[in-house]
Amino acid sequence: MIYLDNNATTNVAPEVLETMLPFFKEEYYNPSSMYGAAKLARYAVESARNTFAGELKTAHNSEIIFTSCATESINAAIFGAAKANPERRHIVTTAVEHPAVLEVCKQLQRDGYEVSIIGVDRDGNIDLHEFIRELQPETLLVAIMHANNETGVIFPIEQLAGITKETSRKILFFCDITQTFTKVPVNVCGNFRDVDMLAFSGHKFHAPKGVGALYIRRGTPCRSFFIGGHQEFGRRAGTENVALIAGMAKAVDAAAEHHQSDAERIETLRNKLQNGIIERIPNVEVNGLNAERMPNTLNVAVHYVEGESMLTMLDELEICVSSGSACTSGSLEPSHVLTAMGVPFTAMHGSVRFSLSRYNTEEEIDFVLEHFPKVVANLRRMSPYWDQGNNCPREETSGGGS
Numbered sequence: 001m002i003y004l005d006n007n008a009t010t011n012v013a014p015e016v017l018e019t020m021l022p023f024f025k026e027e028y029y030n031p032s033s034m035y036g037a038a039k040l041a042r043y044a045v046e047s048a049r050n051t052f053a054g055e056l057k058t059a060h061n062s063e064i065i066f067t068s069c070a071t072e073s074i075n076a077a078i079f080g081a082a083k084a085n086p087e088r089r090h091i092v093t094t095a096v097e098h099p100a101v102l103e104v105c106k107q108l109q110r111d112g113y114e115v116s117i118i119g120v121d122r123d124g125n126i127d128l129h130e131f132i133r134e135l136q137p138e139t140l141l142v143a144i145m146h147a148n149n150e151t152g153v154i155f156p157i158e159q160l161a162g163i164t165k166e167t168s169r170k171i172l173f174f175c176d177i178t179q180t181f182t183k184v185p186v187n188v189c190g191n192f193r194d195v196d197m198l199a200f201s202g203h204k205f206h207a208p209k210g211v212g213a214l215y216i217r218r219g220t221p222c223r224s225f226f227i228g229g230h231q232e233f234g235r236r237a238g239t240e241n242v243a244l245i246a247g248m249a250k251a252v253d254a255a256a257e258h259h260q261s262d263a264e265r266i267e268t269l270r271n272k273l274q275n276g277i278i279e280r281i282p283n284v285e286v287n288g289l290n291a292e293r294m295p296n297t298l299n300v301a302v303h304y305v306e307g308e309s310m311l312t313m314l315d316e317l318e319i320c321v322s323s324g325s326a327c328t329s330g331s332l333e334p335s336h337v338l339t340a341m342g343v344p345f346t347a348m349h350g351s352v353r354f355s356l357s358r359y360n361t362e363e364e365i366d367f368v369l370e371h372f373p374k375v376v377a378n379l380r381r382m383s384p385y386w387d388q389g390n391n392c393p394r395e396e397t398s399g400g401g402s
């Protein structure tokens, strides 16, 4: 099987699994228990917190809160900020955020908040003028992702957070770093010095599902989302998932160990895939080509082909990728990200995302390059919009779409 869907989730690294196992067996104790037997569990959670503080370059471990996933962290950050600052009722976000952010903002909108949704251009870059226009000194929160999960496009967080704090130091800046944590440097004393809160999930960097974290800068007004016990400095009640937290810390160490060589190798493979597809398949374009992008992500718009059919045929070849469409209540809804980017109609349903990890090999990319063009050619043969004889779009449809 060739797994090229690492922006959806990743395999658990063998050393991560190894690290977790003792906490499911002999070291099962509650980290809050005071007897000696629980010492290792407590140490595992606290040393994991050190690891995360080190990775984000903060000196304050209490700024790291362990959660169950990025979605929980995002909910805690946005709802927590709203609860702590009830007099502020305006939020700024973008049209291409993950639903975990967009749906929380929509909920607040239903509760009477004003939400400004900033657009992007054809390459997925944020409209900076619109962002500046919408920010107000009374704005509660800016919620903007670091890199987009569908296209890999990276937003200029340092600049956006800087503009936010110049408008007013009271505006909180939240950043969803789910796709970039351990892959792109995030330094809360450097490029992220104006960012107040961060969220991410372990399963995007070879830790298991069911564990994530939230960073809250000291002094940030944010009320607790989970109420109960005193765990996580009273910010997230509930017994910590020791095994998964220890595993997630191990995944950070493993990523750090080989970061530079991994990043270069992954980018080389991604570029080989990208160039190979462009060379071999007519009428394709890379979504986000001219933007700064994650080195592991390739989102290609294949005109005149249906994404779900490509996925099915690739699945038969045991190649796992994802498409830009989500099957919603029986009808195929185009991706909100590609819609916001203005991807043409003829490619909207034919976009495919390949996302790589350090476990992918050149042989796998060669296999995809051998078979993907055949899949597209087969599907185009059946397409009413494709002129098979001339290997180009039919006259009346070329250039079409909104």
Ligand code: PLP
Pocket (backbone or CB within 6 Å): 007, 008, 069, 070, 071, 072, 098, 100, 145, 147, 148, 149, 176, 178, 179, 201, 203
């Ligand atoms: N934010 C981004 C950018 C994501 O890619 C994802 C998952 O794909 C999430 C948030 C939500 O992550 P989780 O499902 O682990 O909560």
